Amino acid sequence: MFSIQKIGVIGRTYRHLNRYRQIIAVFVKYGLGDLIDRLNIDQYIEVGMQMISRKRRERVDKFTTAERIRIAFEELGPTFIKFGQILSTRPGLLPVDYIDELSKLQDNVPPYPFSGVKAIFTSELGVPPEELFSSFNEHPLASASIGQVHKAILKNGDYVAVKVQRPGIKKIIEVDLEIMLHIATLMERNIEEISFHKPVKIVEEFARTLENEIDYIREAANMERFSRQFIDDPNIYIPKVYPETSTSRVLTMEYIDGIKVSQSSILEKHNEDKKIIVERGANLLLKQIFENGFFHADPHPGNIFVLPDNVICFLDYGMVGSIDRTTRENFVDLIDSVVNEDASTAAHVLLQLTNWENEPDIKYLKRDLEDLIGQHLYKTLENIDISRIIQQVFELSYRHHLRIPPDIFFMIKVFGTLESIASSLYPEFDMILQTKPFIKKIKLSRYNPHRITKDIIRFISDLNFFAYQFPKDILDITRMIKKHTFSIKFEHQGLETMLIKHDQISNRISFSIIIAALLIGSALIVISKTPPLVYGISMIGIVGFIAAAFMGIWLLVAILRKGRL
Known part of the structure; x- marks a missing residue:
């Protein structure tokens, strides 16, 4: 569990001051200082942050704003990289060019020394790895910002993959999340065009996602849950977890020796059937979403392996999505209404799927949906890009101030990833055809006598x-x-913004009065020749003048940095 506290005035407690300075300096370096200015951040950081010198910008003019944000996130490290990756899955939240740029963020970092791995093992399991494994490869198979994976052999001869968390990563993430939460609060308060998106809620949702991903016990539980759900399905393989050598920071699982779906040429060499691979993979993901309501939320090509006989194996279960029956049914209704060109039903279903404070004008929402559906009318059913249409529907929803729950974003991401993999392995894949049986099954389930009886009993219970x-x-x-x-x-x-401005004005007036008092007092001391004297001039008066000069320059710099006198 992360220990995240809301930040008040950082200058009074010096919480995370250096990291805050670093974040602001990076944003300024990449030409994003205007955003920092609009946050009125100096009211919270106080003197320590006001003394930040505006570092000379690097040559960033050749980059677009979206590229500069991506580069800044990469420089700021794992928390910001993960946050950028999450933002890239949210159509409508950012312009398309920003989403495209943030989707390029890579979570690849150099491995940390093996001494760190041994320290984590000793801390978590009480003994170094050599006492638990007959062989443990010191060189990792893969390295990411949160942890790295090593190949090992247990005492019983089982080959395993051991995921070990980076030392100190939890504290790093906690600090960054507290700062991000504070920045989001300022955005919500000071930037009107951003406040609608509820940036504080977005950061809180991101914190929950990251908390799940960094807890390896939770990941192991996810794997066990998937294993139970697909226990009778021979087309999928879930790696075995070894709980006796697993903790919240160490995860030991069965080593998978397969071919990544991204390795198309290797699949061809092994005579694997790409059509079967794509159809099975799609069927498994659609089953997770529409039948189980619990799905792998990060099925990128590097996380999907093909085993002999075209068996599909998913890896990395840290990020999962969960949707209830009602949401699944509404999502199916949305797909069905869009495909059948029923904008009226699509509009009403969209209101049920999203969160909103003031109900939008249904007439204008319906009109925009009709325009969107009309863009795809010329296509035949098999040529419709269903994930793109759904993405456009949710982009449209933001224009009507409808907010999409995070698990629906994960669903959209799964559809997009699925179509991307299919287009590279088997371009003839028909997503609509693959989805139809699941849509039909969900629609028919509404009329199941057992389901109707349960709904009636639930209604009577709620009424009671x-x-x-x-x-x-x-x-x-x-x-x-x-x-x-x-x-x-x-x-x-x-x-609160008005009170902050009032406080700012009061501080400047108080500062000015103190400077004036110093000047007048120093002048009187010099005139009265109060000792000690140097060349007949009072040194106390001189010190007073110097102090007043420093304070005056400080006040002037603070005013000029705000861009107005």
């Missing part, structure tokens, strides 16, 4: 609870009114 609870709630409210403890909370949005 309401009938029982409602009078109690009314009685509680009445008692609060009688005791004069009933209150209604109002939120005045934008008031």
Whole structure:
């Protein structure tokens, strides 16, 4: 569990000051200083941050703003790289060129020394790796920002892959998340065009995703859950987990010797059937989404292996998605209504799938959906890019101030990845045809007698609870009114920004008064020739003038940095 605290005024506690300075310096270096200025960040960082010198920008003019953000995220390390990767899966949240650029972020970093691996093992399992394994390769198979994977052999002869977390990575992520949460709070407060997207909520959702990914016990539990769900399916293989040598920072699993789906030429050499591979992979992912409601949320080509007889094996279960039955049914209705050119149904389903504060004008939403569907009318059914259409639908939703839940973004990502893999291995793959049986099954399940009976029982139970609870709630409210403890909370949005400005003005006036007092007092001391004297001039007065000069320059620099007097 991450220990993330909301940051107040950093200058008073010096929490994470150096890292905050580094983040701001990187953004300024890559020409993103205007964004920092709009955050009014100096009100929180105080003197320490006001003294940051604006480093001379590197030659970034040749890069677009999107490229500069990507480069800045890469320089800032694992937390920002992961955050950029998550943002790249959210159509509508950012312009297309930003999403395309952030999708290029790579989580490849140099491996850390084996001494760090031994330290983690000793800390987590009480003994170094050589006491648990008959062989442990010191050189990792793969290295990423959160951890690295080593090949090893257990005492019983089993070949395993051991994922070991980077030393200190949890603390690094916690610090970055606290700073990101603070920056998101300032964005929500000071930048109107960003506040609608609820950046604080986005960072909190990202923190939960990262927390799941960094907890190897949770990843092992995900693998066990997938294994149970596909126990009778011979087309998929889930690696075995070895719990006796696994902890929250060390994960030991069965070593998989297969071919990545990205290695098309090697698949051809081994005479693997690409058509079967794509269809099986698609069927397994669609089954995870539409039947199980629990799916692998990061099925990129490097995480999917092909074993003998075209058996599919997924790796890296740290990022998973979960959707309930109602969401699955609504998602199916959305696909069905778009494919059948029913904009009215699509609009109503979209409202059920998304979160919103003020219900949008359904007439304009329907009109925009009709325009979007019309762009694809000329295509035959088998040529429709279903993932692209769904992505465009959710891009459109942002224009109507509809926010999409994170697990739906993961679903869109899975569809996009699936079509990308299919286009490289088997371009003739028909996504619509593959999806149809699942859509049909979900639609028919609504009329299953057992399902209808369960829904009726649930409705009666909810009605019974309401009938029982409602009078109690009314009685509680009445008692609060009688005791004069009933209150209604109002939120005045934008008031805090005004208070900050007022505080800023007050500070400058106070500073100016102190400077004026120093000047007048020093002048009186010099005139009265208060000792000690040097060449007949009072040194106390001179010190007062120097202090006033420094404070005056400091105040002037602070005002000029804000761009207004």
